[in-house]
Amino acid sequence: MMKKIVSMILSAALLAPCIAFSACNNGPVDPNQEEEGEITLRFWNGFTGMDGDLMDRIVSDFNEEYAGEIRIVTDKMDWDTLFTKLTTTKSNLNTAPHIVAMSNQRLAGVVDQELLLPIDDLPDYLGVSESDYIAAAWNAGVIDGTRYSFPLDVHPTAMFYNKDLISEEELPETWEEFVEVCVAKTDLDAGVYGFAVPSMYSITKDIFASILLQNGGSILDDENKAVYNSQEGIDALQFLTDLVYTQKVSPENVGAGGDYTLFMADRSVFYFDGPWLLNTFGLIENWDTSKIGVAPMPGATGENGVSFSGSHQLTLMKNTVTSERVKEACYTFIQYLQVNSIEWAYAGQVPAYLPTLESEEYLAIDALQPFTETALKARLGETDYKYFYEGYNYMGVAVSNAISGKYTAKEALDNAVRSFSNWVIDNEY
Amino acid sequence: MKASMSEKHRTKALDEVSSFLFVVPYLVFFIAFALIPLVLCLTLAFCQWDGANEIEWIGLQNFKLLFGALGTGQIAKEFWEAILHTLLFVAIETPLLIILPFAVALLIHKCKRAGNFFMGAFYFPSILSVATVCIIWYFMFDTNAGILNNLFGQNIPWLTQQPYAWISLFILSSWWGIGGNMVLYLAGLSNVPKDCLEAAALDGAGPWRSLISITIPCMRHTMIYVLMMTTLSSFNVFGQPEILTAGGPDSSTTVAMMEIYNTAFGGSKFGRACAMSLLLAIIMVAFTITSYRLQTKGDEL
Numbered sequence: 074m075m076k077k078i079v080s081m082i083l084s085a086a087l088l089a090p091c092i093a094f095s096a097c098n099n100g101p102v103d104p105n106q107e108e109e110g111e112i113t114l115r116f117w118n119g120f121t122g123m124d125g126d127l128m129d130r131i132v133s134d135f136n137e138e139y140a141g142e143i144r145i146v147t148d149k150m151d152w153d154t155l156f157t158k159l160t161t162t163k164s165n166l167n168t169a170p171h172i173v174a175m176s177n178q179r180l181a182g183v184v185d186q187e188l189l190l191p192i193d194d195l196p197d198y199l200g201v202s203e204s205d206y207i208a209a210a211w212n213a214g215v216i217d218g219t220r221y222s223f224p225l226d227v228h229p230t231a232m233f234y235n236k237d238l239i240s241e242e243e244l245p246e247t248w249e250e251f252v253e254v255c256v257a258k259t260d261l262d263a264g265v266y267g268f269a270v271p272s273m274y275s276i277t278k279d280i281f282a283s284i285l286l287q288n289g290g291s292i293l294d295d296e297n298k299a300v301y302n303s304q305e306g307i308d309a310l311q312f313l314t315d316l317v318y319t320q321k322v323s324p325e326n327v328g329a330g331g332d333y334t335l336f337m338a339d340r341s342v343f344y345f346d347g348p349w350l351l352n353t354f355g356l357i358e359n360w361d362t363s364k365i366g367v368a369p370m371p372g373a374t375g376e377n378g379v380s381f382s383g384s385h386q387l388t389l390m391k392n393t394v395t396s397e398r399v400k401e402a403c404y405t406f407i408q409y410l411q412v413n414s415i416e417w418a419y420a421g422q423v424p425a426y427l428p429t430l431e432s433e434e435y436l437a438i439d440a441l442q443p444f445t446e447t448a449l450k451a452r453l454g455e456t457d458y459k460y461f462y463e464g465y466n467y468m469g470v471a472v473s474n475a476i477s478g479k480y481t482a483k484e485a486l487d488n489a490v491r492s493f494s495n496w497v498i499d500n501e502y
Numbered sequence: 503m504k505a506s507m508s509e510k511h512r513t514k515a516l517d518e519v520s521s522f523l524f525v526v527p528y529l530v531f532f533i534a535f536a537l538i539p540l541v542l543c544l545t546l547a548f549c550q551w552d553g554a555n556e557i558e559w560i561g562l563q564n565f566k567l568l569f570g571a572l573g574t575g576q577i578a579k580e581f582w583e584a585i586l587h588t589l590l591f592v593a594i595e596t597p598l599l600i601i602l603p604f605a606v607a608l609l610i611h612k613c614k615r616a617g618n619f620f621m622g623a624f625y626f627p628s629i630l631s632v633a634t635v636c637i638i639w640y641f642m643f644d645t646n647a648g649i650l651n652n653l654f655g656q657n658i659p660w661l662t663q664q665p666y667a668w669i670s671l672f673i674l675s676s677w678w679g680i681g682g683n684m685v686l687y688l689a690g691l692s693n694v695p696k697d698c699l700e701a702a703a704l705d706g707a708g709p710w711r712s713l714i715s716i717t718i719p720c721m722r723h724t725m726i727y728v729l730m731m732t733t734l735s736s737f738n739v740f741g742q743p744e745i746l747t748a749g750g751p752d753s754s755t756t757v758a759m760m761e762i763y764n765t766a767f768g769g770s771k772f773g774r775a776c777a778m779s780l781l782l783a784i785i786m787v788a789f790t791i792t793s794y795r796l797q798t799k800g801d802e803l
Contacts, residue, residue, distance in 0.1 A: 157767040160553030226647035326659035
C-alpha cells in the first residue's frame with residue numbers, strides 16, 4: 074500500500090510540469106483527435122548532417138502535396154538526445170512525436186519500454202512484401218513476431234580510397250589482397266600508410282564485426298549470449314591488430330577521427346566509413362573528377378560476401394498515434410517516403426526499397442553502387458535483443474583495447490564478453 | 503512618544519516584508535529548480551523508473567547493487583572505478599587550478615602596463631564552451647597529425663594511452679579554468695592593504711617574505727572561496743573526457759558524471775542514476791567539509 078502511494082505521489086510530481094505546460098497552451102490536449110481538418114504529425118529524427126537537409130526537403134515536398142490534409146513538423150536532434158526525450162515526453166501529447174526514425178540497433182530497447190505501436194498491417198497498406206525490400210532491413214523491424222518498424226535504408230561501411238595513391242586496378246577484393254596492397258603502398262619515409270586503424274571506439278568495431286561475420290562467427294548466439302570471443306572473433310581482431318604491429322601499415326595510436334585526418338592529408342590510402350560521407354566528399358556530383366573513390370569493403374560482396382551494417386527504421390509512437398485517422402496519416406507519409414526514396418539516395422543513403430535500387434535514376438548514381446552491392450549482402454546483427462546495443466559497445470571497447478596494444482585479442486574479447494554478461498545480470502535488478 | 507513607537511514597529515514590519523519580497527523571486531526559482539528536483543532525486547534513488555512507465559518503489563536495491571551486494575558486481579565495479587577517476591581528477595586538477603591562477607594573478611598584479619593585455623589573454627579561454635575547447639585541443643593533441651607532436655617532432659599518444667590521456671585532460675582543463683579563478687584572485691589582491699606591505703618592506707621583508715606573511719594571509723577568504731568552488735566544479739567534470747577521450751582508453755577516463763549520465767539517458771535507469779548521484783553528492787559534501795575545516799582551522803586561534 075505504502076509503495077503504491079509513494080509511486081503515485083512520485084508519478085504526479087514528475088508529470089506535474091508536463092501537465093502545467095500543456096495547460097499553458099490553452100488548446101485541446103490533442104488537436105489530432107478532431108474528426109476533420111488538417112492533421113499535424115511530429116517527425117523526430119537524428120539526421121543532423123547533410124542528410125537532414127535532404128530529409129527536410131522531402132518533408133516540405135510532402136507538406137506541399139498534402140496541404141490542408143497532413144502537415145509534418147520535423148524535429149532534428151542528436152540520437153542520444155532523441156532517445157532520452159522519447160521517454161521523458163512520452164505523456165505530453167503536445168510535444169511527443171508520432172513518427173520516429175531510429176537505428177535498428179536501438180529498436181529492441183525502445184520496444185522493451187513499450188513506447189511503440191505495432192504496425193503489422195503496414196505492409197498490406199503499402200502493398201509490399203519482403204521481396205520488395207533488402208531482406209535484412211525488412212526483418213529487422215519484426216521483434217517476437219510483431220512488426221514495430223519499417224525499413225528506410227541500409228548504411229553499410231565501404232572502403233574510400235585516395236586516387237592519387239592507388240589506381241582502380243590495384244583495389245583489393247579480399248583482406249589478403251588488402252594487406253598486400255597496404256604493405257606495398259606504405260612508405261614510412263614519406264609518412265604514407267596503407268590504412269590508419271583507429272584504436273578509439275569508432276568505425277574499427279564495425280570493420281571487426283564484418284570480418285567476424287566473414288570468418289563465420291557471430292556477435293550473439295541463439296540465446297543472446299555474446300560469442301564474439303570465438304576463434305573467428307580472435308582471428309578477426311588479431312588480423313586488425315597485426316595491421317598495426319606486425320605489417321605496420323598503420324601508425325600506432327590513431328585516435329578517434331585520426332584516420333580521417335590522415336586520409337584527408339594524403340597520408341593514408343584507405344579510409345572506411347558509411348555512405349553519409351559521400352556528400353561530405355562531394356562524390357555524388359563529382360564522381361569522375363574527385364581524387365577520392367569508393368569501393369566495397371574486402372569480403373563484403375561476391376558469392377560468399379557479407380558485412381555488418383546498420384539500418385534506419387521508421388516507427389510510430391503508441392501514445393500519440395491513438396486513432397485510425399492519425400495512423401493512416403502516418404502510413405501516408407511512410408508511403409510517400411517509399412515512393413520517393415530516390416530522394417533519400419541523394420542524401421547518401423541506400424534506400425531499402427528494391428524497386429528504387431533497380432531504377433535507372435538510382436543506377437546512374439555511381440558513388441552509391443559500392444554501398445548498394447554491400448547492402449544487398451549485409452547482416453544487421455541480432456538486433457531483436459534489447460541489449461544488443463550495449464553488447465556491441467562492450468565489443469567496441471575490446472577492439473579498442475587490442476588495437477591500442479593494452480591486451481591481446483583473446484584477453485580483450487574474453488574480458489568484454491564476461492563484463493557484458495555480468496552487466497546484463499546486474500542491469501535486470 | 504507612543505505614536506513614534508508604533509510607527510517604529512510599523513516600519514520594522516514593513517522592512518521585514520519588503521526584504522522578504524526581494525527574496526521571493528530567488529526563492530521561487532530555488533524551490534522549482536533546486537529543492538523539488540533534489541527531493542525527487544532523493545526519492546527516486548529508492549525506486550526503479552525507466553522514464554516512461556510506472557515508478558516502482560524498490561527500497562535499498564539500487565544501493566545494494568552499487569555496493570556489489572546484489573548481482574555480479576559488474577555495475578558496482580564500473581561505478582566505483584568511475585568515482586576513483588573523478589577523485590583522481592579532483593586531487594590533481596584542484597591544486598593546479600588554485601596555484602596556477604594565483605601565480606598568474608600575482609604576475610599580472612605586479613606588471614602594471616601589460617597587465618590588462620595578459621588579463622584578457624588568460625581570461626579568454628574561460629568564455630569558450632567546453633565543446634569549443636575540446637575541439638581546439640583535439641587538433642593540438644592528435645598523435646599523427648596533431649599540432650603539438652608536429653611542433654616538437656614527437657610521437658606522444660596524447661589521447662590514446664595513459665598517462666598521456668590524463669595529462670591532456672589536465673592541460674586542457676587548466677588552460678580553460680585559469681581565467682575564472684585568476685579574476686577572483688585579482689580582486690582579492692587589490693584588497694590587500696598597501697600600508698601593511700609598505701610596513702613590511704620598511705622592516706626589510708623581501709618579496710617572498712611579504713607574499714607568505716602578508717599577501718596570502720590577507721587573501722585567506724578569497725582562497726577558501728576559490729578552493730570550494732574549484733573542488734565542486736572538478737567533481738562535476740564531464741564534458742572534457744566525454745568529448746576528448748570518450749572515457750577511453752579502456753574506460754580509464756570514464757568519470758562519475760559520465761557513468762551517471764549514461765545510466766540515466768543511455769540506459770534509462772533513472773532510479774539507479776539518482777542513487778549514483780546521491781553517493782557522489784555525499785562524497786562531495788564530505789570532501790568540501792573536510793577541506794573547509796582544514797582551511798579555517800587557523801581562524802579559531
